[in-house]
Amino acid sequence: MKKIKICCMMCMLMLGIGGCSWKQNQDMAEHSESFFAMDTYMTFTAYGTDAEPAILAAEYKIRELEELWSVTDKKQ
Numbered sequence: 001m002k003k004i005k006i007c008c009m010m011c012m013l014m015l016g017i018g019g020c021s022w023k024q025n026q027d028m029a030e031h032s033e034s035f036f037a038m039d040t041y042m043t044f045t046a047y048g049t050d051a052e053p054a055i056l057a058a059e060y061k062i063r064e065l066e067e068l069w070s071v072t073d074k075k076q
Helices: 002-026 051-069
Strands: 030-037 040-047
Antiparallel strands (some): 030 040
């Protein structure tokens, strides 16, 4: 009987811990951005407090690489 009580308490503890982490993930900021680069339509999604700056940095880097490597760009 004592083992059953301990198992029940452990299960309730596990469910309680899991519920707390689920609530934190619900409040996480999300930012998505879509753009056309490298002859491809791209959509990026980032999560967290710095989501928007991360997306902008990724877009900047992709556009920078496109300028370097593009074979179809008429500017070169």
